[in-house]
Amino acid sequence: MIWRKAARWLVWAISLGLLCGFAWSRLDLSQPINTNVLTLLPAQNDSAALTRATERTRNAFVHELLALVSGTNAADTRAAAQAARRAMLAAGLQAENLGQTFEQAQRVFQRHHFALLDPAQARHLRRGGAKALATDVAVSLASPAGMVSAFGSDPGGYLTQFLAALPRPYPDFLPNGPFLSATRDGRHYFLLRLEVRGAAFAKQGSALAAAAVTQAREAVQQTCADCRFEATGAPLFADAARREAKSETIWLTVISTLLIMALIAFVYRSLAPHVLAGLQLVASVAAAAAAVIAIFGSINILTLVFGTTLLGIAIDYAFLYFAEYWFGSSPPAAVMEKIRGGLGIALAAGALAFAFLAGTGFPALMQIAVFSVAGLLEAGLVVALIFPITLTRQPTVAAHPAVNWPRSFIARACRPSRWRYIIPAVLLAVAIPGWFFLHASDDVRELQHFPPQLMHTDQHIRTILGRFPPPGFFLIEAPDLNQALAREEILFAHVAQQLPQANAVGLSRFLPSTSRQQASLAAWRSIFASPAKLRTAFAQMGLPPALGDHLEAAWQAAPREPLTAQELFAAVPDLNKFVIRTDHGVALLATVFGQSNLNAAALRQAATGLAGVQFVDPLARIADTFERIRVRATWLVVVGYLLISGILVWRYGRREALRMLWPPLLALGVTLGALGWIGVPLNVFVVVALILILGLGRDYAVFLREVGARQRSPALAVTLSAMTTLLSFGLLSLSQIPALSAFGLATLIGILASYLSAPLSLPPEREKP
Amino acid sequence: MKYARLVFIVLSLGTAAAAAPAANFAATFVQTRTLPGFDTPIVSHGLMRVDPHGFYWEIKSPYHYVFAMHDGHVHEELPDGTKRQLDPDQKPWLAAVEHIFVSALSGDRSQLQRYFNVKAEPINTGTHVTLTPKPGALAKVIERIEVTESAPGHPERLQIREKSGARMDIRFTPVAAQP
Numbered sequence: 051m052i053w054r055k056a057a058r059w060l061v062w063a064i065s066l067g068l069l070c071g072f073a074w075s076r077l078d079l080s081q082p083i084n085t086n087v088l089t090l091l092p093a094q095n096d097s098a099a100l101t102r103a104t105e106r107t108r109n110a111f112v113h114e115l116l117a118l119v120s121g122t123n124a125a126d127t128r129a130a131a132q133a134a135r136r137a138m139l140a141a142g143l144q145a146e147n148l149g150q151t152f153e154q155a156q157r158v159f160q161r162h163h164f165a166l167l168d169p170a171q172a173r174h175l176r177r178g179g180a181k182a183l184a185t186d187v188a189v190s191l192a193s194p195a196g197m198v199s200a201f202g203s204d205p206g207g208y209l210t211q212f213l214a215a216l217p218r219p220y221p222d223f224l225p226n227g228p229f230l231s232a233t234r235d236g237r238h239y240f241l242l243r244l245e246v247r248g249a250a251f252a253k254q255g256s257a258l259a260a261a262a263v264t265q266a267r268e269a270v271q272q273t274c275a276d277c278r279f280e281a282t283g284a285p286l287f288a289d290a291a292r293r294e295a296k297s298e299t300i301w302l303t304v305i306s307t308l309l310i311m312a313l314i315a316f317v318y319r320s321l322a323p324h325v326l327a328g329l330q331l332v333a334s335v336a337a338a339a340a341a342v343i344a345i346f347g348s349i350n351i352l353t354l355v356f357g358t359t360l361l362g363i364a365i366d367y368a369f370l371y372f373a374e375y376w377f378g379s380s381p382p383a384a385v386m387e388k389i390r391g392g393l394g395i396a397l398a399a400g401a402l403a404f405a406f407l408a409g410t411g412f413p414a415l416m417q418i419a420v421f422s423v424a425g426l427l428e429a430g431l432v433v434a435l436i437f438p439i440t441l442t443r444q445p446t447v448a449a450h451p452a453v454n455w456p457r458s459f460i461a462r463a464c465r466p467s468r469w470r471y472i473i474p475a476v477l478l479a480v481a482i483p484g485w486f487f488l489h490a491s492d493d494v495r496e497l498q499h500f501p502p503q504l505m506h507t508d509q510h511i512r513t514i515l516g517r518f519p520p521p522g523f524f525l526i527e528a529p530d531l532n533q534a535l536a537r538e539e540i541l542f543a544h545v546a547q548q549l550p551q552a553n554a555v556g557l558s559r560f561l562p563s564t565s566r567q568q569a570s571l572a573a574w575r576s577i578f579a580s581p582a583k584l585r586t587a588f589a590q591m592g593l594p595p596a597l598g599d600h601l602e603a604a605w606q607a608a609p610r611e612p613l614t615a616q617e618l619f620a621a622v623p624d625l626n627k628f629v630i631r632t633d634h635g636v637a638l639l640a641t642v643f644g645q646s647n648l649n650a651a652a653l654r655q656a657a658t659g660l661a662g663v664q665f666v667d668p669l670a671r672i673a674d675t676f677e678r679i680r681v682r683a684t685w686l687v688v689v690g691y692l693l694i695s696g697i698l699v700w701r702y703g704r705r706e707a708l709r710m711l712w713p714p715l716l717a718l719g720v721t722l723g724a725l726g727w728i729g730v731p732l733n734v735f736v737v738v739a740l741i742l743i744l745g746l747g748r749d750y751a752v753f754l755r756e757v758g759a760r761q762r763s764p765a766l767a768v769t770l771s772a773m774t775t776l777l778s779f780g781l782l783s784l785s786q787i788p789a790l791s792a793f794g795l796a797t798l799i800g801i802l803a804s805y806l807s808a809p810l811s812l813p814p815e816r817e818k819p
Numbered sequence: 820m821k822y823a824r825l826v827f828i829v830l831s832l833g834t835a836a837a838a839a840p841a842a843n844f845a846a847t848f849v850q851t852r853t854l855p856g857f858d859t860p861i862v863s864h865g866l867m868r869v870d871p872h873g874f875y876w877e878i879k880s881p882y883h884y885v886f887a888m889h890d891g892h893v894h895e896e897l898p899d900g901t902k903r904q905l906d907p908d909q910k911p912w913l914a915a916v917e918h919i920f921v922s923a924l925s926g927d928r929s930q931l932q933r934y935f936n937v938k939a940e941p942i943n944t945g946t947h948v949t950l951t952p953k954p955g956a957l958a959k960v961i962e963r964i965e966v967t968e969s970a971p972g973h974p975e976r977l978q979i980r981e982k983s984g985a986r987m988d989i990r991f992t993p994v995a996a997q998p
Contacts, residue, residue, distance in 0.1 A: 124932060125932065153959075185897060188882050188884065188898050189884060189895070189897055189898065191852060191861060191863075192863060192878045192884040192886075193876075193884070193895070194867075194874075194876045194886055227954075591882055591898060592880070592881020592882050593861065593881070594857065594859050594861065596857065600856065600857070
């Protein structure tokens with residue numbers, strides 16, 4: 051007997067140990083918990099260029115941190131900004147030196163300034179000849195807004211215009227040492243653009259950013275008490291999301307565990323259920339997490355939060371065993387035999403329902419499917435292996451009213467009565483109009499919770515900067531870089547025409563296409579073809595004719611060839627980020643900024659009809675993906691339900707199977723109606739809740755049918771199952787994260803409806819005296 | 820290239836350095852630009868007016884040119900007679916220049932101090948202001964700027980010396996302010 055017990059413990063411990071050991075060997079120690087929800091999206095079937103462009107724009111967004119120091123005294127504010135910069139660099143963030151970059155770029159543009167006339171300027175010089183140039187030089191020299199020595203470096207002021215037209219990161223913010231700075235309403239602003247290297251969404255990256263911001267804020271306060279420090283960026287949102295999820299996980303777990311323990315203590319009045327339920331819980335969560343890590347290398351925060359809800363399901367099998375052991379009709383040695391059918395079918399059906407989630411192709415649901423199936427199987431294993439060798443003595447707890455109440459409820463509900471038909475009909479009559487209010491929303495932004503304080507700061511900073519993140523980006527593909535630049539120039543002309551307030555940013559703003567540069571050089575060449583005319587034009591303008599000679603000498607000394615991408619990239623390597631080289635040629639990344647949020651439809655319209663150009667809206671693509679998954683998951687629910695229906699028909703016959711399937715369908719209808727009335731949109735997480743509702747409703751019917759329709763123990767087990775599920779899943783409705791809240795609310799309504807309608811799965815029958 | 824616009828900004832230095840709001844001011848001027856490599860300086864004559872709402876700058880010889888900025892609107896009249904409106908939205912430096920200019924006219928030195936070390940010495944007729952650029956891109960172009968007042972708030976002479984050797988010297992002769 052002892053050997054038999056030891057063998058069971060050994061089998062259980064070794065199986066769990068091997069799984070955990072394998073998971074440990076696969077664990078990505080740098081990122082054991084992944085908070086980036088985007089990594090849970092399925093891979094898109096995109097071209098290589100689009101995949102890399104999406105990744106690059108996403109990385110640029112998720113790694114960027116903006117810090118704004120402001121104050122009323124320029125010198126003090128600058129000193130505070132320098133202190134903030136030092137603190138953030140010391141904390142491990144990277145900063146760009148905009149001033150240095152600007153100077154390097156300016157040198158290259160200065161060298162090639164003859165190639166940088168825009169089409170209108172080139173046309174003007176070609177048509178107006180030497181006289182037009184002399185006029186422009188005269189204006190440049192005369193204007194109070196002109197540079198003293200402009201003639202030497204920029205005759206006519208054309209280079210100045212080119213440089214002034216270059217895309218600026220933020221309107222009114224100009225390079226000022228390592229900062230971008232501006233003055234508004236007597237307040238001085240110094241902007242720092244920083245980068246979090248590594249995985250910004252990983253704990254290390256986001257925590258680093260948050261710590262750097264804290265240190266910078268302290269440094270600013272110590273340097274300038276009146277100055278204000280604000281920061282925003284994806285790493286800070288990731289850090290807040292992690293802390294919030296962690297906090298929610300802890301309190302959801304603690305509260306649901308405490309409530310479940312109180313319920314167990316009230317019903318069984320013994321320590322044994324706590325110990326065994328605790329063992330089952332720890333083992334099932336450990337096995338679930340290990341299985342996810344073994345397969346995926348890390349576990350996502352969403353999976354972990356959903357995993358806490360496993361508390362409710364994993365314990366159901368224990369309740370079935372406990373109810374029969376403490377208050378059932380079987381002796382201890384026969385308990386397992388009595389519940390085996392119910393446990394087996396419930397476990398198989400539950401695992402099958404969750405396993406179907408793996409077929410959605412949605413990594414998030416795949417992780418949850420693996421987590422749930424592994425957790426359920428481990429929970430079942432603990433019940434089957436450990437419970438029979440630990441609960442061997444006859445229990446001494448007497449049945450009390452709370453134990454008898456569930457059986458009474460089931461028995462009353464099973465009495466032949468017209469109310470068995472009227473109540474469901476009324477519920478459906480109320481619910482059905484709600485179906486017509488149902489609407490779907492797959493916008494990923496509506497699934498997340500952004501802390502109001504961070505949102506306010508972000509909005510304030512973006513308003514000060516006068517620039518909001520664009521809704522997407524343009525991808526311009528062509529066989530070579532020059533053709534891509536020409537296509538981008540056409541695109542930007544369309545954008546300027548259709549969205550005059552928008553500011554297009556792309557490589558062609560820094561590197562005009564070769565044809566445009568050749569046109570510029572040709573215009574100058576036509577001017578210098580006749581030096582005598584040039585001298586005459588200057589003389590007629592009242593300027594020294596020698597200026598013409600000076601210009602011609604500068605022309606002869608200049609490269610007189612287009613600026614190349616290689617030369618520009620050597621001076622400003624960051625511009626390389628616009629270029630994606632593919633097997634088929636080159637793709638350029640470009641985008642458009644506005645002083646308010648730009649309309650994605652207008653940007654898409656600007657790209658319409660242009661060869662090789664497309665507008666990519668990543669959020670819309672994610673929403674499309676969510677929609678596809680939601681629709682696919684819904685069909686999987688239907689197919690899964692039909693499959694399980696087949697199993698029930700095989701085991702119980704068609705008539706009884708249909709009766710057992712009716713309560714879950716009723717609960718589903720009521721839940722959908724309630725969600726419609728409340729205004730909770732359908733999304734992929736609500737669909738998961740519907741799968742759960744169908745699964746648990748079916749389990750209740752199986753438990754009642756398999757263990758004994760009118761007996762105390764199955765009724766008690768079903769009641770405890772429903773209550774613990776409500777305590778665990780239902781608690782999610784209080785979550786700050788909208789995705790979890792919607793899931794919890796749907797489950798709360800659905801499980802309540804499932805439990806109350808469970809007696810409908812049994813045939814009407816009068817209680818025997 | 821905002822730094823290229825300093826000629827315009829420093830015209831208001833007298834009032835900014837004196838830290839007193841400017842009255843209307845009008846003057847004729849002689850502008851002498853000396854370019855590196857040219858023996859002959861380029862000399863032009865003109866008229867300027869300043870008031871709290873804007874600035875008027877007219878070259879009368881050797882060619883005709885007008886630059887006027889008033890309440891945020893900027894227009895130019897070119898030597899060939901062409902008139903054109905400059906849009907500060909399209910030419911962001913104009914908005915910055917206007918802002919700095921208006922600040923300076925209202926006696927706000929902070930914009931100047933953002934880029935320069937400002938040294939103001941009282942002289943018999945007003946103030947002599949010397950601006951030396953703070954370290955940065957500006958310091959690589961400008962060596963020194965000096966403004967001498969003929970009366971508080973009225974510049975008499977403006978000199979800009981560049982690192983390249985280029986110089987600009989503007990001498991103002993006040994005339995009765997026009998309404």
